[in-house]
Structures are given as structure tokens and as C-alpha cells.
Amino acid sequence: MAETNTIPAKAGLVVIGAGPGGYHAAFKAAELGLEVTLIDPAENPGGVCLYRGCIPSKALLHVAKLVNESAESEAIGVKFAPPEIDVDRVRAWKDEVIGKLTGGLGMKVQQKKITHVRGTARLTGPSTLQVSAAGELQGEMTFEQAIIATGSRPIMLPGIEASDRIVDSTGALALQDVPGSLLVVGGGYIGLELGSVYAALGSKVSVVEMTGGLLPGCDRDLVSVLKRRLDKQFESIMLSTKVAAIKEQKGGVKVTLEDKKGSQERTFDRVLISIGRRPNTENLGLEAAGIEVDAKGFVPVDAQRRTRVSHIFAVGDIAGEPMLAHKAYGEADVAAEAAAGLKAVYDPRAVPAVVFTDPEVAWCGLTETQAREQGRKVLTAKLPWRGNGRTLTLGREDGITKVITDPESDAVLGIAVAGPGAGELIAEGVLAMEMAATGEDLRKTIHPHPTLSETVYEAARMLVKE
Amino acid sequence: MAQEIRVPEVSDGVVKGTVISISVSAGDKVEADQTLLEMETDKAVVAIPSPFQGVITEVKVAEGDEVEIGAVIMLGDPAGEKAAETASAPDASEDASEDASEDAPKDAPKDAPKDAPAPAEEPATAPVPAAAPEAGAEPESPTAPAVDLQTVRTGDRVAPAAPSIRRLARDLGVDIYQVQGTGPGGRISEDDVRTFVRETMQRITGGGPVPAATGEFPGLHAQRPLPDFTKWGPVHQEPLSRVRRITADAMSYAWSTIPMVTQDDQADITGLEAFRKDFNRTAAPENKLTTTAILLKVCAAALKAFPQFNSSLDLAHQELIFKDYVHIGVAVDTPGGLLVPVIRDADRKGIETLAVELNALAEQTRERRISPADMEGGTFTISNLGGIGGTAFSPIVYAPQVAILGVSRAAMAPVWNGSEFRPRLVMPLSLTYDHRVIDGADGARFLRWICEALEQPLNLVMKG
Known part of the structure; x- marks a missing residue:
């Protein structure tokens, strides 16, 4: 660990926050020859993604997958006894995964000769900041340029405090135990992923969503592929339903649920609040540097991720939606290059979205819903996976691949996939979008057989009348 | 449907x-x-x-x-x-x-x-900043290219180019949205970007013609980094209007590429002014005779007499292009900035006709209701600041024209007539010309010709 307790008086580039946006920016800037100081309270870089987000949730989802597949394999002639789940070992394994990855990043910090300062930074002016650790002022420093990447945190329902029984995603990922019943408040990707984990581990999971569908913003046909399976795994999915009250009692949490028919009270062992995330832009001293945040707390940035104060950049969750690690990577590259004087701009053609449920749901570029909202004419091909050889050999029948093109230019405008492994398949769509590929390009690309990727090829073939 | x-x-x-x-x-x-x-x-x-x-x-x-x-x-x-x-x-x-x-x-x-049918006019002959064929993109600045933001807003038509090609374009200072892609679906290749740069540079440096679809892009005229003005007091920013941006680009181009000379002279317009006032006493407002209308006729005749002033320089082909027509632009001050509508065939029209046309066109221009075609194709320009004042100024040639006439305010002055000083109304004229095309002696002769024609309009008939 390149941890130093001495705080340098001056830094060329200071990076505040060591999540994906921060550590990626720090590494890139160091590779480009800048003198970099990275400030973060954790021992090793990682941020929410590694410590409390993407990585632990994927580890737990892998456990869920093993459990579900072993149960389902009876249908194809392989019967396992019901699994015994050692929650302590699962938790320890998940923490080992985190430890390996964050430890690896810590090594990289050393290799790249980045000065790592443990603590939280607060700007005191456009070129000065203070570092504190555990509430104690550790020192002050001046900097030439800064990249701020302080990330986001889960939103709690107003008036509700997190506790042992009422948790946010961080609490759920800590996996203290497996509750008998779990209510997931919010039908977005975080709630559905964590709900899937707990359902597989044995909890009776219910989901309550205020709007009329799961995964708001995603095309309904993709959601329906996922919902058909979740309906079997979850106790109930309550749509168009509001949480009117949550009260922690002895032995459970009493929740008042309201829908069109009226209100009902139910008691759950645990409640997971997953209604969204908020950027961490408070207590950063942004105003002292002359930077304002918008109504949602995001820092406005230009195409190079420069804030109004042009030598201070903002990347990742604090720089706006979508709050995704890979968007932060892309922005971090641009900010680091711009800080090094290169002419980089952030202009991705598509930022993929992946929901790591089973089946996974992934999309990039224009969605059918957006095309309809914009009144834009598109060609859409939807290929159900029932006819795909690889799908059937996996013991599955669910899945859909969708390709959207421009009817005039044949340009690929969007690709969406729901099914096992959709998150891996979507990369082809993102590359197609970035390369300005046409439907013809997809049709002329030989896809390996038998794989799920053939569904992209087949969908592209459906775009032309034979 | x-x-x-x-x-x-x-x-x-x-x-x-x-x-x-x-x-x-x-x-x-x-x-x-x-x-x-x-x-x-x-x-x-x-x-x-x-x-x-x-x-x-x-x-x-x-x-x-x-x-x-x-x-x-x-x-x-x-x-x-x-x-x-x-x-x-x-x-x-x-x-x-x-x-x-x-x-x-x-x-x-x-x-x-x-x-779709488009005006046949070659954009390169557009006389005015406002008519320069700028394709409309923001100058590429490292801090705010905003290309992506634009397309996100319209949700439509992102430039079909791979990230590596977009980076190449950025590095070369090319707005990718101006590059015509030749691949499937209009995809832009590295060659397309290089072709765009080559053709643009050829054009800027006087090379051969460029396809109309590309055109000149601003941002060639680099600016040094600005200091932080807020160090010395409060400031505020206003975005440049289109007219301003294009004017800035055209003026920088002309200033940095054309070696210019300004020749001053003055004309005794006592007689002419008496005639003009007399004429206007009975003229309807739309027929009102202005000094600029008279100058249009005089300059048109002068351009026929000195055809090199009605030419353009083609360095790529080592030629001087003479225009057999005389279309004269007149700079008009509008609330939105300087615009230069063009009077066609000024040599073939009488002063009365020119006056009527000029009055109407100036009115339309001030209301910005003229079509782009009305501002294209000029071969010479008149900029009359006499209504405001001043004794002389150096106008800037509107490339690819080779000369421009600046007019300052006429004033009474004592003029020696050989035996005594007489009060005469004298109008200062400033001719700027492209010294690559026009020699100093010709510049002086051209302007003298104009002065003499103003002093003795019979010259128009005698010489013109």
C-alpha cells in the first residue's frame, strides 16, 4: 500500500475519490506523465463498485446462479440434494474477492508512483484543499488540477433510518444473515439483483414498485422476459404500489402498502430500500472552489468533463446519469487526457446498461421506447431465443435479442438483449454503435456457432426481407 | 397519413x-x-x-x-x-x-x-462575411466542443465515424460533422477526414475549388489562451452570433492572407450634392437618390475601365479570373451585424434604377429578410460610413474580391482654384486593394478616375 500519512504541500493533479472514476483517472494520468495524488479514505482503491456495489453483488449473484441451476438441473436428469448454505463462508468468499481486487489496485497505485493520501478532501478554494481523517484535520495542499470522483450513495426513504432490519444496498451486500422474508422497495436493477440473491439463498422476497413496471426506462418486452422468471422466484411483485409507512417493530418491519384497491399492512423480517442513488457532492467544498451543483446534486461538466472552474474536472456518478462504473471509466480517460493537454472529448455513441439478474437484461443505444417517444422511424428486429441451439443446450428457452436500425441508412441505432449472458453479448452492440456499423455489417460478420451471439446475427438478418 | x-x-x-x-x-x-x-x-x-x-x-x-x-x-x-x-x-x-x-x-x-435545386453561385465568390460558406459547426475548442451534446439533444444523426476517426478529426481540428462520409451509411473513414483537410487547406492557401458540401471552417485562426479577466474585475459572457462568428473568420482570413494597401483621395462633390438635393426634392421616398447609389454607378464604370479591380486571384492555377459582370456589394449596418447585399449588373443600370434597388435591398437587409443568394457573387464592395462621420478609414478587402471602397463624411473645405480658396464640399474616399493583383499606380489611377467622375459626371459618358 502506497499509503502516506504525510500530505504533500503541492500536487500537480489531485484525484479526489478512488472508485472506478477516481482510480482509473489517477492511473491514466500517471501513465501520461502527470504527478498524481489520490485522496480516499479506504485502505485501497475500489469505491462503491468494489466494496459495496458491482463486485460483491456479482459474487453473490454467482452463488444464486449455482443454487438455481442445481435445483433446475433435475429437469435434465441431474439431481442434487438441496444445498446447505454456509452464509459465513459465502460472505467470507465475497470479501476475499473484494480483497484481491482492491489489493491489486493498491499495488498498481504503488507501481505507478501515485501518492496515496488516506482521508477525505474538502476544497477550500479553486486550487486548495484540506484533508481530514476521522474528523481530524490532517493537512492542506495546493493543486494545479483536480479530478473529483466522489461517487454516490443510496437514497433512503425520507424519515427512515437504516438499521439491522431496514437496509440499503450496502447493508444487503454485507449479508449479515438470510432473513425469512424480505421486502425490496424499488423495482430497479439494484433491487432486482439483490432480491434475486436473497431469493436463491432462501428468503421469501417481495418487490414493491411505485410505477407500472419493473426496470423503468427499459423496453417492456425485455422486462417481460425477466419478469416471467422472477414471478416464479419471488413471493410477489407488486407494481403501481406505494409504500405509505414503514415501522420497525419487535420481530419485524410493518409496511403499509397502497395500491388502487386500497391499503394493506404486511410484516417482513427485513426491508431493502433500493429507490435510487444520490451523488456525493455535499461537504466537498465545491462552493469554495466556485462550482455549483444542479437541482439533483450533479456537477455540471462540459464535453471534457471540466467543471465551470476549468482546471477542476468531475467524473463518474457526480457528473450525471447514468451512474455506472463503465461510464466513469470512459469519463476518467477523457478527464485524465484533457488534464495532460490532449484533445480528448467524451462522446460515446452508446453507454451500455446491464441488469445482472437471471436472465440478464442489457441494452445500448436507442431503445424502442425512446424511438417511439421521439416519433423516430426505425426498423426493429426481435429474435426470440427459443430457436437458438445454444440456448436450448443450456437448458433454457427464455431470451430475446433486438436490433434497431435506421430504415434509410441501415445504421445500427440500438441493440438490446434479455437472456442468460446478455451482459457479455451487449459488448458487440456497443462496438457496432461506436464503429457506426450497419445492419449489413452485422449480417456479414461470421458469428461462432453454436453460441448465443448468433442471435445478434439472426436478428440482423430479420431486418431484410428475403 | x-x-x-x-x-x-x-x-x-x-x-x-x-x-x-x-x-x-x-x-x-x-x-x-x-x-x-x-x-x-x-x-x-x-x-x-x-x-x-x-x-x-x-x-x-x-x-x-x-x-x-x-x-x-x-x-x-x-x-x-x-x-x-x-x-x-x-x-x-x-x-x-x-x-x-x-x-x-x-x-x-x-x-x-x-x-434539391441550389443556387449555382460558387460560394467562394461570396463577397461578405455573412455569406462565407461556413457550415455551421462550433469552433473546436478543447474545453467545449459540445458535438455530442448537440446530437443528444436532437437524438438524431450522430456522425457515423469510429472513435479512432473522431479522435483523428479532433486532433486535426476538424469538425467531424462537416466531413462527408463515403462508406456505407455515410460512414466516415480516415481518408474522408484527410481529404476534407487537404481540400480545405488547398482552398485556404488558394488551391483549387472545393466541393460545395465542405466549405470553409472557422477556427483556423488560432487564438492564444486568454488571461483570467476576473482577476481584474467582474466580467460576463455573451455567445457570438452567427454573423459575428462568420465575420470574424472572414476578416481574419483576409487580414492574414492578403497584402493590402489603402489609397486615400478626395472628390469635390459640391455640384453633385446640389444635383442630388434638387432631385430628391421631388422624388418619392423609395426613389430617393443616395450618394451610395451614385457611387454604385461610378464604381461600376470604373470597374469596366480597370477590369483587374473586378477580378479574383487563383493561385492554384496561377491565373487571374476576370468577371465579365459587375455585381457590387454594399455594406449595410444591421442590428445583427454587418451584412453585404449585392446589387447585380450595376454597370448596366441607370442611377435611378440603382437608387430604387439599393433602397429596397438595404431595407430588406436591415430587416434580415434577404435570401442568402442576395449576398453572394459580389465582385467589388462599397462601405459608406459617411452617414456616421470620420475623415478616412482602411476597409478590409472581402476575399476573394480584390478591392473595396470606403467612403467617409463629406465636409466643406477651402479649395484653391488657382487664384483663390473657395468653400467646396469634399468627400474623402479610401480604396483598399489586394497588392498581389493591383499595383500602387493603378490603385491611385482607379481612385482618381472615381473622383474625377464624381466631380465631372460627363466623364462617365466620355470614358465609361
């Missing part, structure tokens, strides 16, 4: 504009050719007419929106479907089919407006 109304091709080199006013709203009945909205382009404010008679069902743009040529601005129901199909919208018929998901992709490239 709803029909899309798209922005038609308005003028050569114009690829987009800003919606400044919308005259209809959803549900309105419209006549064919009725103005739907007004759009400010690089060259002028143009009215976009309805391609059909019928009802507007949806307005897809708002005032202040930037729209590209070919973008859908409204949807409407033509009163008669058949009639609408044959109506004049350049590409409305492209979208006849409603259910696109049933449609096979079309082979034809989508850029239908390219086929």
Missing part, C-alpha cells in the same frame, strides 16, 4: 440553422408555401414554407433549436394525399411509408436534400 416536413436545402453550403420564430402550431391549417417557421442560417434568415396545403399535426422544434438541413421539423396532414406527394418538399415523399418496421432498408443514401 402524417407527412414529415423537413428543412429543405436553402443555399449552397448551409447545413444547419437556428429556429428563430415559429409561425404555426399543431392543429393550424396551412396553405402551400405558407411560412411555417423562420430559420437563421449562416447567411440569412430564411422562411421555411409549407410543402403542402393541409393541417399541421405536430411541431417538433422549438424556437432557439438548432436544426440541420433535412431534419424533420413538423408533421402534417396534406389536404390531398396525392397532391402532397408531388408537392415541392425535397424529400417529404421519402417517408411515405408509415410502418417502418415492415420496411426493408433503403439502398439510397438518405441525404435527399442534396438533390
Whole structure:
């Protein structure tokens, strides 16, 4: 660990926050020859993604997958006894995964000769900041340029405090135990992923969503592929339903649920609040540097991720939606290059979205819903996976691949996939979008057989009348 | 069935504009050719007419929106479907089919407006900053290229180029949105970017002609980093208007590429002014004779007598291009900036006709109701600041023209007539010329010719 307790008086580039946006920016800037100081309270870089987000949730989802597949394999002639789940070992394994990855990043910090300062930074002016650790002022420093990447945190329902029984995603990922019943408040990707984990581990999971569908913003046909399976795994999915009250009692949490028919009270062992995330832009001293945040707390940035104060950049969750690690990577590259004087701009053609449920749901570029909202004419091909050889050999029948093109230019405008492994398949769509590929390009690309990727090829073939 | 109304091709080199006013709203009945909205382009404010008679069902743009040529601005129901199909919208018929998901992709490239009739004028001869064929993109600045933001806003038509090609373009200072892609779906290749740069540079350095679709881009004239002005006091920023941006670009280009000389002279216009006042006593307002109208005639005759002043320099072909026509631009001060409408065939019109035309054109220009074509094709320019004052100034030649005449305020002055000083009305004239084309002696002769014609208009007939 390149941890130093001495705080340098001056830094060329200071990076505040060591999540994906921060550590990626720090590494890139160091590779480009800048003198970099990275400030973060954790021992090793990682941020929410590694410590409390993407990585632990994927580890737990892998456990869920093993459990579900072993149960389902009876249908194809392989019967396992019901699994015994050692929650302590699962938790320890998940923490080992985190430890390996964050430890690896810590090594990289050393290799790249980045000065790592443990603590939280607060700007005191456009070129000065203070570092504190555990509430104690550790020192002050001046900097030439800064990249701020302080990330986001889960939103709690107003008036509700997190506790042992009422948790946010961080609490759920800590996996203290497996509750008998779990209510997931919010039908977005975080709630559905964590709900899937707990359902597989044995909890009776219910989901309550205020709007009329799961995964708001995603095309309904993709959601329906996922919902058909979740309906079997979850106790109930309550749509168009509001949480009117949550009260922690002895032995459970009493929740008042309201829908069109009226209100009902139910008691759950645990409640997971997953209604969204908020950027961490408070207590950063942004105003002292002359930077304002918008109504949602995001820092406005230009195409190079420069804030109004042009030598201070903002990347990742604090720089706006979508709050995704890979968007932060892309922005971090641009900010680091711009800080090094290169002419980089952030202009991705598509930022993929992946929901790591089973089946996974992934999309990039224009969605059918957006095309309809914009009144834009598109060609859409939807290929159900029932006819795909690889799908059937996996013991599955669910899945859909969708390709959207421009009817005039044949340009690929969007690709969406729901099914096992959709998150891996979507990369082809993102590359197609970035390369300005046409439907013809997809049709002329030989896809390996038998794989799920053939569904992209087949969908592209459906775009032309034979 | 709803029909899309798209922005038609308005003028050569114009690829987009800003919606400044919308005259209809959803549900309105419209006549064919009725103005739907007004759009400010690089060259002028143009009215976009309805391609059909019928009802507007949806307005897809708002005032202040930037729209590209070919973008859908409204949807409407033509009163008669058949009639609408044959109506004049350049590409409305492209979208006849409603259910696109049933449609096979079309082979034809989508850029239908390219086929629309466009003014035949070569944009390079445009005389004025406002007519320079700037294709409308923001200058590439490392801090705010904003290319992506624009496309996100319209949700449409991102430049079809791979990330590596977009980076190449950025590194070369090329706005990727101005590059014509030659690949499938208009995809832009490295060669396309390099071709664009080569052709642009050839043009800037006096090389051969460039296809109209590309055109000159601003940003060639690099600026050093600005200091932080807030160190010395409060500041505020206003975005440059299109006219200002294009003027800045054209002026920088002319200043940095043309070796210019300004020749001053003065003309005794006592007699001419007496005649003009006398004429105007009985003239209707639209017929009012201005000094500029008289100068138009005099300059037109001078340009016939000195044809090198009516030429353009073609360094690539090592030629001087003489124009057999005389179209004179007149700089007009408008609230939106300097615009230069062009009076056609000034040599073949009488002063009365020129006066009427000039009055009408100046009026239209001030209201910014002239078409881009009205500002193209000038061969010489007159800039008359006499109405404001001043004793002399050095106008800047509007490339690719080679000369411009500046006029300052006429004043009474004692003039020696050989035996005594007499009070005469004297008008200062300043001629700036491209010294690569015109020698000093010719410059002096040309301006003297103009002065003598003003002093003794018979010269026009004698010499012209």
C-alpha cells in the first residue's frame, strides 16, 4: 500500500475519490506523465463498485446462479440434494474477492508512483484543499488540477433510518444473515439483483414498485422476459404500489402498502430500500472552489468533463446519469487526457446498461421506447431465443435479442438483449454503435456457432426481407 | 397519413440553422408555401414554407433549436394525399411509408436534400462575411466542443465515424460533422477526414475549388489562451452570433492572407450634392437618390475601365479570373451585424434604377429578410460610413474580391482654384486593394478616375 500519512504541500493533479472514476483517472494520468495524488479514505482503491456495489453483488449473484441451476438441473436428469448454505463462508468468499481486487489496485497505485493520501478532501478554494481523517484535520495542499470522483450513495426513504432490519444496498451486500422474508422497495436493477440473491439463498422476497413496471426506462418486452422468471422466484411483485409507512417493530418491519384497491399492512423480517442513488457532492467544498451543483446534486461538466472552474474536472456518478462504473471509466480517460493537454472529448455513441439478474437484461443505444417517444422511424428486429441451439443446450428457452436500425441508412441505432449472458453479448452492440456499423455489417460478420451471439446475427438478418 | 416536413436545402453550403420564430402550431391549417417557421442560417434568415396545403399535426422544434438541413421539423396532414406527394418538399415523399418496421432498408443514401435545386453561385465568390460558406459547426475548442451534446439533444444523426476517426478529426481540428462520409451509411473513414483537410487547406492557401458540401471552417485562426479577466474585475459572457462568428473568420482570413494597401483621395462633390438635393426634392421616398447609389454607378464604370479591380486571384492555377459582370456589394449596418447585399449588373443600370434597388435591398437587409443568394457573387464592395462621420478609414478587402471602397463624411473645405480658396464640399474616399493583383499606380489611377467622375459626371459618358 502506497499509503502516506504525510500530505504533500503541492500536487500537480489531485484525484479526489478512488472508485472506478477516481482510480482509473489517477492511473491514466500517471501513465501520461502527470504527478498524481489520490485522496480516499479506504485502505485501497475500489469505491462503491468494489466494496459495496458491482463486485460483491456479482459474487453473490454467482452463488444464486449455482443454487438455481442445481435445483433446475433435475429437469435434465441431474439431481442434487438441496444445498446447505454456509452464509459465513459465502460472505467470507465475497470479501476475499473484494480483497484481491482492491489489493491489486493498491499495488498498481504503488507501481505507478501515485501518492496515496488516506482521508477525505474538502476544497477550500479553486486550487486548495484540506484533508481530514476521522474528523481530524490532517493537512492542506495546493493543486494545479483536480479530478473529483466522489461517487454516490443510496437514497433512503425520507424519515427512515437504516438499521439491522431496514437496509440499503450496502447493508444487503454485507449479508449479515438470510432473513425469512424480505421486502425490496424499488423495482430497479439494484433491487432486482439483490432480491434475486436473497431469493436463491432462501428468503421469501417481495418487490414493491411505485410505477407500472419493473426496470423503468427499459423496453417492456425485455422486462417481460425477466419478469416471467422472477414471478416464479419471488413471493410477489407488486407494481403501481406505494409504500405509505414503514415501522420497525419487535420481530419485524410493518409496511403499509397502497395500491388502487386500497391499503394493506404486511410484516417482513427485513426491508431493502433500493429507490435510487444520490451523488456525493455535499461537504466537498465545491462552493469554495466556485462550482455549483444542479437541482439533483450533479456537477455540471462540459464535453471534457471540466467543471465551470476549468482546471477542476468531475467524473463518474457526480457528473450525471447514468451512474455506472463503465461510464466513469470512459469519463476518467477523457478527464485524465484533457488534464495532460490532449484533445480528448467524451462522446460515446452508446453507454451500455446491464441488469445482472437471471436472465440478464442489457441494452445500448436507442431503445424502442425512446424511438417511439421521439416519433423516430426505425426498423426493429426481435429474435426470440427459443430457436437458438445454444440456448436450448443450456437448458433454457427464455431470451430475446433486438436490433434497431435506421430504415434509410441501415445504421445500427440500438441493440438490446434479455437472456442468460446478455451482459457479455451487449459488448458487440456497443462496438457496432461506436464503429457506426450497419445492419449489413452485422449480417456479414461470421458469428461462432453454436453460441448465443448468433442471435445478434439472426436478428440482423430479420431486418431484410428475403 | 402524417407527412414529415423537413428543412429543405436553402443555399449552397448551409447545413444547419437556428429556429428563430415559429409561425404555426399543431392543429393550424396551412396553405402551400405558407411560412411555417423562420430559420437563421449562416447567411440569412430564411422562411421555411409549407410543402403542402393541409393541417399541421405536430411541431417538433422549438424556437432557439438548432436544426440541420433535412431534419424533420413538423408533421402534417396534406389536404390531398396525392397532391402532397408531388408537392415541392425535397424529400417529404421519402417517408411515405408509415410502418417502418415492415420496411426493408433503403439502398439510397438518405441525404435527399442534396438533390434539391441550389443556387449555382460558387460560394467562394461570396463577397461578405455573412455569406462565407461556413457550415455551421462550433469552433473546436478543447474545453467545449459540445458535438455530442448537440446530437443528444436532437437524438438524431450522430456522425457515423469510429472513435479512432473522431479522435483523428479532433486532433486535426476538424469538425467531424462537416466531413462527408463515403462508406456505407455515410460512414466516415480516415481518408474522408484527410481529404476534407487537404481540400480545405488547398482552398485556404488558394488551391483549387472545393466541393460545395465542405466549405470553409472557422477556427483556423488560432487564438492564444486568454488571461483570467476576473482577476481584474467582474466580467460576463455573451455567445457570438452567427454573423459575428462568420465575420470574424472572414476578416481574419483576409487580414492574414492578403497584402493590402489603402489609397486615400478626395472628390469635390459640391455640384453633385446640389444635383442630388434638387432631385430628391421631388422624388418619392423609395426613389430617393443616395450618394451610395451614385457611387454604385461610378464604381461600376470604373470597374469596366480597370477590369483587374473586378477580378479574383487563383493561385492554384496561377491565373487571374476576370468577371465579365459587375455585381457590387454594399455594406449595410444591421442590428445583427454587418451584412453585404449585392446589387447585380450595376454597370448596366441607370442611377435611378440603382437608387430604387439599393433602397429596397438595404431595407430588406436591415430587416434580415434577404435570401442568402442576395449576398453572394459580389465582385467589388462599397462601405459608406459617411452617414456616421470620420475623415478616412482602411476597409478590409472581402476575399476573394480584390478591392473595396470606403467612403467617409463629406465636409466643406477651402479649395484653391488657382487664384483663390473657395468653400467646396469634399468627400474623402479610401480604396483598399489586394497588392498581389493591383499595383500602387493603378490603385491611385482607379481612385482618381472615381473622383474625377464624381466631380465631372460627363466623364462617365466620355470614358465609361
